[in-house]
Amino acid sequence: MDRSPSSLMSIASIVLSMTAVAIGNGMMLAYVPFVLTRSAAPDWVPGAAVTAIAFGGLIGCLIGGTLIRRVGHARAFSCSMALVILAALAISLGVHPLIWVLARGLYGVAANMNFIITQSWLNHASDNHWRGRAMSLFYMAYVIGLGAGAWLFGRIPAEGNLAPIITVFFTTIAILPIGLTRLPTPPAPAKVSIDIPMVWRASPVAFVGVLASGGLSMLVQGFTPIYAAANEVSQEDVAALMFFMQFGLLFIQYPMGALSDRTDRRIVLIVTCLLTLGAGLAALVVSFDNLFLLMLVFAIFAGAVETVYSIANAHANDRTDPADFVPLASTMLIAWSAAATLVPMLVTVLTPALGQRTFIHATMAVALLYALFVAMRLRSRERVPPELCENFEFRSAQVPNAAALAETEARAE
Template sequence: MDRPPSSLLSIASIVVSMTAVAIGNGMMLAYVPFVLTRLGAPAWVPGAAVTAIAFGGLVGCVIAGPLIRRVGHARAFSCSMALVILSALLVSLGVHPILWIIARGLYGIAANTNFIITQSWLNHASENHWRGKAMALFYMAYVIGLGAGAWLFGRIPAEGNLAPIITVFFTAVAILPIGLTRLPTPPAPAKVSVDIPMVWRNSPVALMGVLASGGLSMVVQGFTPIYAANAVSQQDVAALMFVMQFGLLFIQYPMGAFSDRIDRRVVLIATCLLVVAAGMAALTVSFANLVLLMLVFALFAGAVETVYSIANAHANDRTDPADFVPLASTMLIAWSASATVVPMLVTVLTPFFGQRTFIYAAMAVALLYAGFVLYRLRKRSEEVSESREGFEWKTAQIPNAGALCESEAKPE
């Protein structure tokens, strides 16, 4: 059945909802590690809270599809929002490290479920000629929301439970636009189809790039506030997290546009070297020069996010459109697995090597991936003329989950 004509304005309810969610999430991403670090929780606890988010995201990848098939997109969205609220309420009960780790795991489940629901809905609601703009608007609004949440954290007292209460407020607000939307509900989603051999055959560089970006993103975004909380004030931590969210605006788009003109693998190597350079600068610049350090970490975060977006574009370049659904499914699972394992290793190693362990880990992952890409470049000379999809503005904080819920009903 033909859908009625739609426009960019028609998806406003989804974008507004996820922006409200992002404000609360941005606040908690700064609040939880800051409080755990400042109140002297065991050294492994803040890192475990970061790992719990990623592990919860992996669980969300598994349960989201069956949940949406059972109750539909709108009700599933409300359920995931309920998990975000429960997570914040657990945090509001006081500083109980194990309880907070469980709470961050619940948030991780909800976060990936939210992304799967909203990206599927956006894909269904948008038309081909403006789908790219819709996705770019969605990603940008979410990142701005994360930055706004971090900025807001710097304006409230860290003592007490005001931060989780504000998170509950914004999450409750996020339910309203989806509850009142007139957008048609997408059809029942397809089963999640994971096909690692297919993705490896099509592009080993892309698969390894998504694995690298999962670890890089969670390590840099998750451990930076832990690192900063030991050295600067709450307001400075909030400002650092705020600036980091905008690093990808100034790094990702130029590098992505460049990758549309030359071999994306060359740009991936250059991006990895940029990650290493930013890591070395982060080790060199002290918190006494906070403004410069903020710029360094903005560069660090922007380069990390760029690895994901270019690897994703490279995968789509080399995959038949008929395989886009298993491609997205496999890459999301790979991203989530890496985002769990790498922070876990950093958490284990931090007591032995200090708070800068996450910087060394990010540099090591970037160097290993750059070496792999260089090896592939030398090993296999690929065709000069190839079909290439345009670069899309993406963030590794919002893995491409939309295809997990593509419709089973295909036009005959």
């Protein structure tokens, strides 16, 4: 496949579409916890809304491939966009805690289906020589879209239903680039098959790392706006906090990823966990009176926990035979979603008794335990030679790595 104008247009349409989706998602990631925390809803509801997203994502992982094989990419994409719109419309009806939790679960189903569909399309539209750059652009645009959505939340009233209506607007806009572009139909993604023994044999560090990153990412990204709203931080400042957190990912992941290409990735994972611990301690010490410093701390916090995900994925690919990439991706996707459901659920249960800082302590505990596990594994297995390692690619734990589910089949075409 050449880097033809039609191919570039296809990739641009996918990236533009998912950036629009990300803007709506970024707005709702700030809006829902802020409003629920300030409402008369029970204390467990904001955390349950976070857990619901991950649980819905787990369901989306399991049914996404089947739906695509049955109706095709275009129809499945339209269905997933419809679910996002329905979830936003349910939230626009007013603050009904149980309905909002269910709506966030519905969004989680749609979100992971979106990622499986669009990453499959992106793999099919990209040439092997620049597929990695196209995927990095996709991840980066999505993360920037999340930040833009959070920033936009700070510019509108939290009262009323303007935020979900704007989310519906951006989701509807997201349908147009793909609907108006002659995208080639890619092969259906591979079946989501779970092979934990194979992944464990290939890399215990990577498997446990993805489990850890599921909990770490959902804790920091999901509970930070709840924590800020509970401490009477203004809507504008909550939006700014969420905005800066996304850019922390950009400025931390690239240098840590580049370092992991030059040295043992396990050492970089330990350093990243220590950075998470340091940021967590700072988050406990710095008060909301010094909001700018706290934003910087949480930007580092978010960037460090997201980096665990990307380096663990790279480490898994280094140690796995290319023929096993599809079951590897499937198992890692399910493992991430399961941990992203269970860890926030536990924190939601403990928060009423232990306080709003429970998620910070939980994040630090997960990072410390994982660092100790990696340190233990350093003694038992040699580093993969640099010439056999894949180049590090930008990834976000907020964008599940479904790309490899389609990559093997796309190459076989």
